[in-house]
Amino acid sequence: MTESTRPLNFIEKIVKEDIENKVVPSVQTRFPPEPNGYLHIGHAKSICLNFGIAQTFGGQCNLRFDDTNPEKEDTEYVEAIKEDVRWLGFEWSGDIHFTSDYFDDLYDWAVYLIKEGKAYVCDLDRDQAREYRGTLKEPGKNSPYRDRSVEDNLELFEKMRAGDFEEGACSLRVKIDMASPNMHLRDPIIYRIKKASHHQTGDKWCIYPSYDFAHGQGDAIEGITHSICTLEFEEHRPLYDWFIENLPVPSKPRQYEFSRLNVNYTVTSKRKLKSLVDENVVDAWNDPRMPTIAGMRRRGYTPEALREFIDKAGVSRNEGIVDVSMLEFAIRENLNVNAARAMCVLHPLKVTLTNYPEDKTEVMVAPGHPNRDDLPARELPFSRELFIDQDDFREEANKKYKRLVIGKRVRLRNAYVIEADEAIKDADGNIIEVRARIIEDTVGKDPADGVKPKGVIHWVDANNNLDCEVRLYDRLFNDPAPDAGGKDFMQSLNPNSLEILKGCKAETSLANSDADIRFQFEREGYFIQDSLYSTPDNLVYNRVIGLRDTWEKQV
RNA sequence: UGGGUCGUCGCCAAGUGGUAAGGCACCGGGUUUUGAUCUCGGCAUUCGUAGGUUCGAACCCUACCGACCCAGCCA
Numbered sequence: 001m002t003e004s005t006r007p008l009n010f011i012e013k014i015v016k017e018d019i020e021n022k023v024v025p026s027v028q029t030r031f032p033p034e035p036n037g038y039l040h041i042g043h044a045k046s047i048c049l050n051f052g053i054a055q056t057f058g059g060q061c062n063l064r065f066d067d068t069n070p071e072k073e074d075t076e077y078v079e080a081i082k083e084d085v086r087w088l089g090f091e092w093s094g095d096i097h098f099t100s101d102y103f104d105d106l107y108d109w110a111v112y113l114i115k116e117g118k119a120y121v122c123d124l125d126r127d128q129a130r131e132y133r134g135t136l137k138e139p140g141k142n143s144p145y146r147d148r149s150v151e152d153n154l155e156l157f158e159k160m161r162a163g164d165f166e167e168g169a170c171s172l173r174v175k176i177d178m179a180s181p182n183m184h185l186r187d188p189i190i191y192r193i194k195k196a197s198h199h200q201t202g203d204k205w206c207i208y209p210s211y212d213f214a215h216g217q218g219d220a221i222e223g224i225t226h227s228i229c230t231l232e233f234e235e236h237r238p239l240y241d242w243f244i245e246n247l248p249v250p251s252k253p254r255q256y257e258f259s260r261l262n263v264n265y266t267v268t269s270k271r272k273l274k275s276l277v278d279e280n281v282v283d284a285w286n287d288p289r290m291p292t293i294a295g296m297r298r299r300g301y302t303p304e305a306l307r308e309f310i311d312k313a314g315v316s317r318n319e320g321i322v323d324v325s326m327l328e329f330a331i332r333e334n335l336n337v338n339a340a341r342a343m344c345v346l347h348p349l350k351v352t353l354t355n356y357p358e359d360k361t362e363v364m365v366a367p368g369h370p371n372r373d374d375l376p377a378r379e380l381p382f383s384r385e386l387f388i389d390q391d392d393f394r395e396e397a398n399k400k401y402k403r404l405v406i407g408k409r410v411r412l413r414n415a416y417v418i419e420a421d422e423a424i425k426d427a428d429g430n431i432i433e434v435r436a437r438i439i440e441d442t443v444g445k446d447p448a449d450g451v452k453p454k455g456v457i458h459w460v461d462a463n464n465n466l467d468c469e470v471r472l473y474d475r476l477f478n479d480p481a482p483d484a485g486g487k488d489f490m491q492s493l494n495p496n497s498l499e500i501l502k503g504c505k506a507e508t509s510l511a512n513s514d515a516d517i518r519f520q521f522e523r524e525g526y527f528i529q530d531s532l533y534s535t536p537d538n539l540v541y542n543r544v545i546g547l548r549d550t551w552e553k554q555v
Numbered sequence: 556u557g558g559g560u561c562g563u564c565g566c567c568a569a570g571u572g573g574u575a576a577g578g579c580a581c582c583g584g585g586u587u588u589u590g591a592u593c594u595c596g597g598c599a600u601u602c603g604u605a606g607g608u609u610c611g612a613a614c615c616c617u618a619c620c621g622a623c624c625c626a627g628c629c630a
Contacts (some may be wrong), residue, residue, distance in 0.1 A: 006569085007569055007577090009569095030628095031598060034629085035629055036630080122628095129628075130627090133626060135626055136625070138557080138626095139557090140626090165587095165626080171628050173628095180558085181557050181558040186626085193628075197585040210629085232625085235558080236558090312579075313567060313568085313578095315568060315580095316561095317561065321566075321567085322579090325579060327579095330579095370591090371593085400590095412588090414588070415588090453588085455588090522590085523589050523591075547591050547592090548591065550590060
């Protein structure tokens, strides 16, 4: 991919200035997913931003699992996320980090805050705490436990850690301001009791730090200079800064927020994606229609194209919705350059060339790519019986139709020009065969009589081809904003998001190709073998994306 | 009169006092053995609205309008 000279986004500008002004010696970022689900296209933006900035400015980017809630997390997700990040083309700095690596530090810092008189154990239960918190428009009031002595707090917190209390019985809160207009500053909870074993620390802990207490300190421990997150964390920033100021942390990271990536015709929330899987709307998290990284990988999107798309969509604080056509463009742009060409007939219609000898077979040679000679040429057997696509033949048509019509000529891609004579139909009137003739001496040249064919269609030898299944995907939703307002996104599902075609006929050169190679089936789109269903004996191709189609169907 | 944030072409997005980049989409012309690619051209007298400051404003000021976020012992 060529380096574009796009202007820096606002975060890149901040980083650049901080480096130039020696605010930081070098940039250190991090991608901090919670291992509680699969990564989707929105995460891809964060990955590209964080790793991209490190790359651009000669810094480092960590991969840190933000694992402070053992009830929702699992190592299954840790592994999947690592694979997704690698596939996207990024390499994290050093070892993987876990917020749970810092549980000891965090515990010590909690004790520190208690000793400073800045944290206390609160016995209010959930409902009471909510009551005391006040509302958006009314201030909260102090917890009756707010003024416990340091000694009592130390003892109580130790008991919390020892497992002496039930879940919910009490929590550790930091003493800030119950009247703050910022709800996050109304004595936020920094430790809660969860008698759950943790995927990394096992049963060592029964109390776990909250996101707010863990994230910034994790950043400080890792020397993160620019802690980049999405807009909804903006109001957490004063709290983030409060901890950094009030704790003896080893560095002072700063938080910056950008708007998350929204794409029309798709949903990106773990909850909604999960229900698509749970309700069997799709196969799994990696169904080729899913906007998950795993799904897009299986679909055949390339990491380069995804990165390019994210780069083009930009980074700002505007909450916009990017048009999915921008994504599709990036995929096509990338595949057009890189995908080898091949022919595959999706809806076979037999064509008999009545003036072509029955026992004759020629071998046509076709380039691997129209403007790349580094891709090897292909050999295409050609004989009396061929298949073309049902859509490429009509008994009669107006002049806008540039395909095969009775009495008219068409070019068979990389082979002869043919002229149709007759359509053979079955008892129901369905066309089951076309009888046609080749025009002699038209391979690589126009007909000698000067009557040039209108169009070019693809074909495959009827007696020498590869049978395969082709899966055509369309957007999962019909509605550009499936989850806008109070809408039930399940009502906007596109019933035709998956079309399975069996008995498709592909050229034989595909027989021994690697399973992960993407092809352009000419005039149809870009395809790749499905990593789950395709086998050498039962080829299954996914359509990554169709070709741009500017032909107005409809007469 | 709770607090915070955001409003530049249909969609993203530059621009931050000197007279509206770019991409996607769309519309036309050309090339073409893929109705693809490629290529050429078109596409905001106007920057949420209304006032004001200024020689000059999308950029500064004021008011208004609209959208989003915050009351998890989720992240």
